Amino acid sequence: xxxxxxxxxxxGTNLQAILDAIDKKEITxxxxxxxxSNNAGAKALTRxxxxxxxxxxxxPKSFSDRAAFNRAFTEKMCELNPDLIVLAxxxxxxxxxxxxxxSNRIVNxxxxxxxxxxxxxxxxxxxxxxxxxxxVKVTGATVHFVNEGMDEGPxxxxxxxxIEDDDTPEVLQKRVMEQAEWxxxxxxxxxxxxxxxxxxxxxxxxxxxxxIKVQR
Ligand code: GAR
Numbered sequence: 001x002x003x004x005x006x007x008x009x010x011x012g013t014n015l016q017a018i019l020d021a022i023d024k025k026e027i028t029x030x031x032x033x034x035x036x037s038n039n040a041g042a043k044a045l046t047r048x049x050x051x052x053x054x055x056x057x058x059x060p061k062s063f064s065d066r067a068a069f070n071r072a073f074t075e076k077m078c079e080l081n082p083d084l085i086v087l088a089x090x091x092x093x094x095x096x097x098x099x100x101x102x103s104n105r106i107v108n109x110x111x112x113x114x115x116x117x118x119x120x121x122x123x124x125x126x127x128x129x130x131x132x133x134x135x136v137k138v139t140g141a142t143v144h145f146v147n148e149g150m151d152e153g154p155x156x157x158x159x160x161x162x163i164e165d166d167d168t169p170e171v172l173q174k175r176v177m178e179q180a181e182w183x184x185x186x187x188x189x190x191x192x193x194x195x196x197x198x199x200x201x202x203x204x205x206x207x208x209x210x211x212i213k214v215q216r
Contacts, residue, residue: 002030002193005082007090008037010124012044013177014088014109014185019051021186029193034080038092060092070095077102084192087146088185091123099148104199106146107192109185111176113158114142118151128169128176137163139172141180143188145199154204156188156197 008015015035021027035048040057048055058076063069074097077085087094087108094106110118111127117139122130131139140160147153159180163172191197196210 002083002189003033003081004030004084004086004189005077005080006032006035006048006086006088007092008035008042008044008088009039009091010042010044010089012042012047012089014181015044016047017182018086018088018186018189019047021190027186027190027193030189033082036076038090044089070097074098074101084189086185086189089124093150094146096148099146103147104145104154107143107156107185107188108146108151108153109181110142110144110151111139111173111181112142113138113140113160114144114151114155118142120150122151125169125173128172131163132167132169132172139163139176141176141184143184145204154199154202156191156204157184159184 006015006018018027019032022030022032032053034054034056035044036056036058037045038059040059045055045057058073060066060069063072074095077098078101083105085102085106087106099106112118112122112131117127117130138160140158142158143156144151145153145156161176161179191206191210196207198205
């Protein structure tokens, strides 16, 4: 059984997609052991509690400085000792020490086709604002392993989403979630839980049985 900790900052719709997929047995061999948020008001914490999952709030604001938060956050994670950490809309930079300790065991969902519209300053609705500002015609979402860089780790899966002429950032965000994020992230977790993914030379290889080999 893959023991997973999900980290969230806000609404938690990706967390909900994971919980629903576990309930429907679309994700197998997986147990969410805790949900951690940096934001006490995150709806995601309520979603976790409603599911009987341990919900933990750890905000950088309650620590004297970022280094103290990073230490406490990493210690908490080591205590929970998950097989996989899922960043499902978690807007806090993962401490370097945690990345090292959980190498190729942290995955992130990003609401664009990396390497476009990612890196510092690209998160949540801001990504979709920049996409519309630039006038690109296709965007999407990416699930990737987390390394020391920002949105730079090995890519597990991507799915394209078309932009419509009258899109607003909010409308586009919802379409990217519905058509890409809520599908890709559960499939990636299921693949990891069932040993269908490996990282070779910093690239993700999927086996024949992978659920996300072709995403259209
Ligand atoms: C999602 O769109 C996710 O891709 C994005 O935040 C949103 C969280 O929504 N993550 C990032 O921008 C990370 N760089 P949710 O809380 O409803 O799942």
